[in-house]
Amino acid sequence: MASSNKLKNLRKLLKKHQDRNRCRFTRSRVHHIDYKDVATLQKMVSQQGKLYGRARTGTHAHFQRKLRRAVKRARFLALMPYVGR
Amino acid sequence: MRTRSYEAMFLLDNQAAQADWDATSGKVDTILEKHGARIVQKEKWDERKLAYEIKGQRRATYYLVYFDAPPASLRGIDEDLGLSESVLRHMSLALDEPIEEHVKLRAEERERLAEDSRRHAMSGWGGDSARRRKGRDRRRDDDDDDGRGSRGRADEEE
Known part of the structure; x- marks a missing residue:
């Protein structure tokens, strides 16, 4: 009984973890990524302003491409840095 | 003439924008209208610090305009804006949906993303x-x- 409870807890943790690591754009049911939404873009880049890889953020390929475009637009308009902080 | 919907962001020189906002943003509007654009919606988006210096400026006023224009006019608009002193930088994007729909959908999506990240910060797994x-x-x-x-x-x- 005790071991099955443990297993249940583990499964719960795993579920939580998986959910957390899924693509945030899919989860939020968005279709576009806006270059003006700096708060969201900022979460997808490192301190230096480099875009995080999909392995780290769990972003789906479709959205990673849109994200890349949005970040580049934001950089052009000086909303985000090209390099450094 | 066939037109398309566009969204354009302008970075305006802060000195000019703060001295006389209507005149400075008006200059942009005139350029757009001169080339046959019909402005649907315009907004002073933000006054913020630039991530890097542009033309020696550290801050700028962001001006967001939605307009309908014939696709061939964009080239002329870009050229004229490049010559304008008070526009530090500009970018125009073609939209796939009508303007009102676009603005509404993007606002909803932005809210959902913000809500999602709030929930995650709360979950302790954030x-x-x-x-x-x-x-x-x-x-x-x-x-x-x-x-x-x-x-x-x-x-x-x-």
């Missing part, structure tokens, strides 16, 4: 964001201590 908040609170507490400390010292001086 990792860095939760930790960052804790760090920030601690720093704020330190500031408060400093405040009290300096007030205390001020009292002593009196």
Whole structure:
């Protein structure tokens, strides 16, 4: 009984973890990524302003491409840095 | 003439924008209208610090305009804006949907993304964001201590 409870807890943790690591754009049911939404873009880049890889953020390929475009637009308009902080 | 919907962002020189907003943004509007654009919606988006210097400026006023225009006119608009002194930089994007729909949908999506990240910060699994908040609170507490400390010292001086 005790071991099955443990297993249940583990499964719960795993579920939580998986959910957390899924693509945030899919989860939020968005279709576009806006270059003006700096708060969201900022979460997808490192301190230096480099875009995080999909392995780290769990972003789906479709959205990673849109994200890349949005970040580049934001950089052009000086909303985000090209390099450094 | 066939037109398309566009969204354009302009970075306006702060000195000019703060001195006379209507004249500065009006200059942009005139350029657009001269080339046959019909402005649907315009907005002073933000006044913010630039991530890097543009033409020696560290800050700028962002001006967001939605307009309908014939696709062939965009080239002329770009050229004229490039010659304009008070526009530091500009970018125009073609939209796939009508303007009203686009603005509404994007606002809803932005809200959903914000809601999602709020929920995650709360869940305790938000990792860095939760930790960052804790760090920030601690720093704020330190500031408060400093405040009290300096007030205390001020009292002593009196």
